[in-house]
């Protein structure tokens with residue numbers, strides 16, 4: 001049984017040291033243009049230190065700003081840091097729709113836009129991660145990289161994270177969407193995944209119409225002995241669930 005976030009976890013506190021959020025732009029060879037991402041550096045950030053990185057992905061209606069607009073990740077993480085409940089980490093919110101017009105506009109289910117969420121795998125691994133490693137003091141090993149996201153971003157985290165375990169040891173899916181590949185495609189080799197994963201987190205709200213996708217992933221992992229956390233929480237396909245997930249998931253990272 002996992003207890004949900006304690007009251008006030010997402011409320012701005014006065015007189016604490018805060019992290020900093022900035023928008024960066026990186027050259028994407030994948031898309032052929034300059035793309036934006038939002039980067040959170042933790043309270044007390046120092047370029048003398050080396051930080052682990054969480055890549056935190058948005059949903060079908062979002063972009064690189066979505067988490068910061070609706071999910072208060074900086075407040076949640078600043079509070080957790082102040083309470084000594086998380087490791088200091090950099091959190092990168094990219095735009096997961098890897099195409100030249102990556103705005104969340106028009107028909108969000110247009111096949112070209114859905115494909116762009118797949119194309120993001122290359123943008124992340126070939127373009128954004130190298131950018132982060134060239135501009136920020138970040139660790140460059142798999143055990144110091146995490147990928148997580150909500151809905152479409154949850155599907156991406158499973159698809160990209162589990163296919164690139166040489167890059168990620170920590171994978172989290174919050175309310176994963178139908179872009180999630182079939183469990184046996186995600187993890188064709190349970191023994192290898194088991195040996196490489198530090199954490200596989202799968203969560204979903206019990207009122208979410210998409211919950212079967214997460215249950216299928218959970219059941220497959222259970223059947224094949226792949227250690228993971230399955231967290232069914234109360235709620236729908238919505239921000240209270242995803243904020244709670246970030247609060248709980250981030251505390252388990254980089255331990």
Ligand code: FER
Pocket residue numbers: 058059060061114150151152153177178179
């Ligand atoms: C779908 C239903 C929902 C789908 C994607 C979503 C690709 C994504 C929802 C979200 O990101 O919130 O059929 O197909």
